[in-house]
Amino acid sequence: MSDSHVKPPPEEAAGLGAALSTAKVTATMGVVRGVRTLLRLNQQGGFDCPGCAWPEPRERSFFEFCENGVKHVADEATPLRADAEFFANHRVEQLAEQSDEWLNAQGRLTEPMVLREGATHYEPITWDDAFALVARELSRMATPNAAVFYTSGRTSNEAAFLYQLFVRQLGTNNLPDCSNMCHESSGTALKEVVGVGKGTVHLEDFEVADAIFVIGQNPGSNHPRMLTALEAAAKRGCQIVAINPLREPGLVRFSHPQHYESLLARGTPIATLYLQVRIGGDAALLRGIQKEMLEQEIRAPGTVLDRAFIDEHTAGFDALARAVRATPWETIEEQSGLSRAEIREAAVIAMRSERTIACWAMGLTQHKHSVATIQEVVNLMLLRGNLGRPGAGLCPVRGHSNVQGDRTMGISEHMPAAFLDRLGREYDFDPPREPGFDTVASIEAMLAGKVSVFFAMGGNFLSAAPDTDRTAEALRKCELTVHVATKLNRSHVVTGRRALILPCLGRTELDLQDGAPQFVSVENSMGLVHPSQGRNAPAGDRLRSEPAILAGLAKAALGSKSKVDWDALGSDYDRIRDGIAHVVDGCADYNARVREPGGFYLRNGARERDFAGSGGRARFSVNELPSLELRPGELLMMTVRSHDQFNTTVYTQNDRYRGISGNRRVIFMNEADIAKLGLAAGEEVDLVSHWQGEERRAPAFTIVPFSVPRRCTATYFPEANPLVPLGSYADKSRTPTSKSVVITIHKRGG
Numbered sequence: 242m243s244d245s246h247v248k249p250p251p252e253e254a255a256g257l258g259a260a261l262s263t264a265k266v267t268a269t270m271g272v273v274r275g276v277r278t279l280l281r282l283n284q285q286g287g288f289d290c291p292g293c294a295w296p297e298p299r300e301r302s303f304f305e306f307c308e309n310g311v312k313h314v315a316d317e318a319t320p321l322r323a324d325a326e327f328f329a330n331h332r333v334e335q336l337a338e339q340s341d342e343w344l345n346a347q348g349r350l351t352e353p354m355v356l357r358e359g360a361t362h363y364e365p366i367t368w369d370d371a372f373a374l375v376a377r378e379l380s381r382m383a384t385p386n387a388a389v390f391y392t393s394g395r396t397s398n399e400a401a402f403l404y405q406l407f408v409r410q411l412g413t414n415n416l417p418d419c420s421n422m423c424h425e426s427s428g429t430a431l432k433e434v435v436g437v438g439k440g441t442v443h444l445e446d447f448e449v450a451d452a453i454f455v456i457g458q459n460p461g462s463n464h465p466r467m468l469t470a471l472e473a474a475a476k477r478g479c480q481i482v483a484i485n486p487l488r489e490p491g492l493v494r495f496s497h498p499q500h501y502e503s504l505l506a507r508g509t510p511i512a513t514l515y516l517q518v519r520i521g522g523d524a525a526l527l528r529g530i531q532k533e534m535l536e537q538e539i540r541a542p543g544t545v546l547d548r549a550f551i552d553e554h555t556a557g558f559d560a561l562a563r564a565v566r567a568t569p570w571e572t573i574e575e576q577s578g579l580s581r582a583e584i585r586e587a588a589v590i591a592m593r594s595e596r597t598i599a600c601w602a603m604g605l606t607q608h609k610h611s612v613a614t615i616q617e618v619v620n621l622m623l624l625r626g627n628l629g630r631p632g633a634g635l636c637p638v639r640g641h642s643n644v645q646g647d648r649t650m651g652i653s654e655h656m657p658a659a660f661l662d663r664l665g666r667e668y669d670f671d672p673p674r675e676p677g678f679d680t681v682a683s684i685e686a687m688l689a690g691k692v693s694v695f696f697a698m699g700g701n702f703l704s705a706a707p708d709t710d711r712t713a714e715a716l717r718k719c720e721l722t723v724h725v726a727t728k729l730n731r732s733h734v735v736t737g738r739r740a741l742i743l744p745c746l747g748r749t750e751l752d753l754q755d756g757a758p759q760f761v762s763v764e765n766s767m768g769l770v771h772p773s774q775g776r777n778a779p780a781g782d783r784l785r786s787e788p789a790i791l792a793g794l795a796k797a798a799l800g801s802k803s804k805v806d807w808d809a810l811g812s813d814y815d816r817i818r819d820g821i822a823h824v825v826d827g828c829a830d831y832n833a834r835v836r837e838p839g840g841f842y843l844r845n846g847a848r849e850r851d852f853a854g855s856g857g858r859a860r861f862s863v864n865e866l867p868s869l870e871l872r873p874g875e876l877l878m879m880t881v882r883s884h885d886q887f888n889t890t891v892y893t894q895n896d897r898y899r900g901i902s903g904n905r906r907v908i909f910m911n912e913a914d915i916a917k918l919g920l921a922a923g924e925e926v927d928l929v930s931h932w933q934g935e936e937r938r939a940p941a942f943t944i945v946p947f948s949v950p951r952r953c954t955a956t957y958f959p960e961a962n963p964l965v966p967l968g969s970y971a972d973k974s975r976t977p978t979s980k981s982v983v984i985t986i987h988k989r990g991g
């Protein structure tokens with residue numbers, strides 16, 4: 242790419258660059274609307290940021306948003322429109338050739354559109370006809386299990402609850418969601434060993450922690466408001482350990498863009514210790530830290546372990562200690578790529594800290610051994626009783642702003658029997674019990690011709706899923722694909738035999754039903770449930786809210802089979818919340834509690850050292866360390882996000898903190914690997930992935946030298962998704978292994 246260039250990454254994140262970039266984005270919304278919209282972002286009585294799920298502090302600063310939150314809001318509040326005229330002017334075939342960035346940049350969707358069988362263009366359709374079309378296709382299926390209902394994580398609690406009710410009344414549990422590709426490994430791991438599949442810390446805990454481990458996470462770009470908490474912690478002397486193959490500027494230094502004085506200063510150093518672990522080497526590193534701790538306990542008994550906690554609240558310590566002793570240092574050093582001295586430094590921080598928090602995100606969840614690795618985090622934390630007391634605990638940092646709430650509301654292919662019992666009782670029907678398809682199983686079923694209707698509540702299934710070419714083939718095999726969406730994306734233009742786009746209101750917009758303003762509710766990464774209400778004029782007068790769309794569709798599709806008054810639910814969300822109160826665990830009196838100032842926390846047993854969910858005790862677990870063997874010439878590739886994207890929505894071709902501009906088709910490599918393979922910085926190469934004898938190829942990636950361990954590389958998601966094999970997913974959680982793809986690098990066309 243001639244107009245692309247690579248600069249050395251900056252030494253600090255945010256700061257003046259972020260402030261300038263925020264100003265630029267506000268300008269695209271129009272100044273007055275922009276400023277008004279931003280002032281309502283993450284404020285009480287305002288709307289929840291559609292970006293990440295990081296919580297808002299109780300004492301909210303007037304500007305409780307980050308540079309990237311501004312981009313996500315601006316993207317929704319754009320004045321541009323992809324309306325009927327736009328679709329009349331573009332063949333679907335042409336649209337499919339455009340980039341994700343171009344598709345998104347066409348603006349907000351404004352009216353329901355249909356792609357009829359054999360047609361070249363989408364054309365307008367009325368809402369009623371659209372619902373009738375879906376209903377007809379659903380009624381033709383031999384079994385309700387021939388339909389798949391995907392959810393992305395922006396969907397509100399009210400919409401999610403209504404959605405799963407509709408799908409279960411239809412008779413299937415085929416409710417895959419983005420969580421299957423995201424924190425599923427965290428949920429699975431934590432449920433097994435501490436009984437609750439969610440994090441145990443609250444934001445206040447960051448104010449008193451002595452040490453914070455940030456593992457496999459890039460908060461500078463993906464959870465920028467978390468940096469505010471880390472900055473404050475660093476300033477009061479809290480030790481922050483970053484564990485990441487890439488040296489991420491946001492974890493090295495941070496200057497708060499809204500603190501005028503720090504714009505001028507050099508920023509606060511964040512990480513006290515930065516361990517550049519090999520990709521997938523975290524389990525070995527965590528084992529090493531435990532080994533140092535157990536050895537120190539033998540040298541000075543009673544100084545390291547929290548014996549009282551271990552005896553009273555845990556099971557399996559002896560087996561763990563044996564496994565740790567039996568793991569040789571050579572294995573630990575080789576698999577982690579770190580020296581014993583480096584590992585010892587982390588162990589010393591862990592041993593000196595009375596209150597430790599462990600945070601993690603996709604760097605831990607998207608590997609074959611993710612569930613076991615996350616359980617090693619738990620092992621480490623249990624040794625010193627860092628669970629269920631102030632300043633200590635487990636903190637999987639969620640992605641999508643309401644991905645955790647969607648799960649709480651029943652968006653899952655396998656909800657517990659107790660939930661289904663209550664749902665059936667509340668709405669007088671017999672919910673299906675057979676587990677449904679998760680994301681990978683959905684794609685496999687579509688490929689096998691077992692699915693005729695694919696319906697998506699938000700998201701961009703095609704670009705987010707692994708193995709882009711096979712997922713495209715899977716979607717093309719459906720009779721009907723339907724997307725409820727705000728913006729145009731690739732999943733709308735690679736379709737089944739027929740397709741629908743149903744445009745919906747976004748977070749920032751006023752939702753009127755029967756003339757009465759409605760609000761919705763969401764759950765953040767720390768289990769806090771609170772309202773969200775938009776005030777902007779909707780992007781078009783034919784848009785409907787997600788709950789209204791679901792109510793209309795359910796009524797058309799279920800007809801007299803359903804005893805639910807769908808019109809009532811779709812027109813007054815208090816009625817949906819009454820149902821939530823009766824069905825969802827921990828949500829009694831939901832309407833009243835969600836209206837309390839600041840919302841309310843869902844109960845989390847593990848936070849109170851109540852381990853009923855894991856048999857009465859927290860469990861140490863013994864896991865085999867993954868062996869990461871590469872053949873000669875092979876490298877491991879992780880797919881990561883840039884600073885200028887939200888998942889599959891690409892805002893620009895730049896990644897400021899990593900020094901990239903004008904090109905996302907890059908591969909970050911260790912300099913010594915570049916030399917060894919006879920390649921050069923700036924050279925364009927083809928990437929080939931290898932899995933069980935299968936090869937997948939993606940052309941034209943530019944080599945960028947970067948600070949990363951030998952044989953570890955990084956590319957961007959979603960550009961590199963064609964290389965992620967569909968069959969390669971995590972044990973137990975079935976999350977695609979987007980962070981450990983085995984590749985070889987080839988001269989162009991070679």
Ligand SMILES: Nc1nc2c(c(=O)[nH]1)N[C@H]1C(S)=C(S)[C@@H](COP(=O)(O)OP(=O)(O)OC[C@H]3O[C@@H](n4cnc5c(=O)[nH]c(N)nc54)[C@H](O)[C@@H]3O)O[C@H]1N2
Pocket residue numbers: 292293294309423456457458459460462463464484485486487489518519520521522523602603604605639640641879880881882883884886887888889980
């Ligand atoms: N601006 C913005 N915000 C977002 C998103 C976005 O796209 N843009 N997406 C949202 C969503 S849905 C999610 S899930 C989160 C994602 O947030 P993150 O998890 O922070 O995102 P990623 O870029 O996928 O990967 C994170 C880091 O994992 C590291 N990593 C990769 N492999 C390994 C490994 O084996 N070990 C270790 N220790 N580290 C590893 C990478 O170097 C990278 O720094 O962000 C949410 N917030």
Ligand SMILES: Nc1nc2c(c(=O)[nH]1)N[C@H]1C(S)=C(S)[C@@H](COP(=O)(O)OP(=O)(O)OC[C@H]3O[C@@H](n4cnc5c(=O)[nH]c(N)nc54)[C@H](O)[C@@H]3O)O[C@H]1N2
Pocket residue numbers: 392393394395396419420422423424603607640641698699700701702704705706707725726727728729730745746747748787880881882887888889890958959961962965979
């Ligand atoms: N290789 C690789 N693949 C990955 C990942 C990775 O790290 N590497 N990360 C995975 C992760 S963590 C996740 S969460 C998934 C994300 O997967 P998805 O959630 O499916 O993808 P998004 O890009 O977040 O979805 C964007 C689309 O959502 C629609 N949208 C936006 N706001 C709204 C709204 O308010 N309502 C509705 N109905 N629609 C809306 C818009 O049309 C937009 O185009 O991708 C996964 N895929």
Ligand SMILES: [Mo]
Pocket residue numbers: 419422423424639640641
């Ligand atoms: Mo995610």
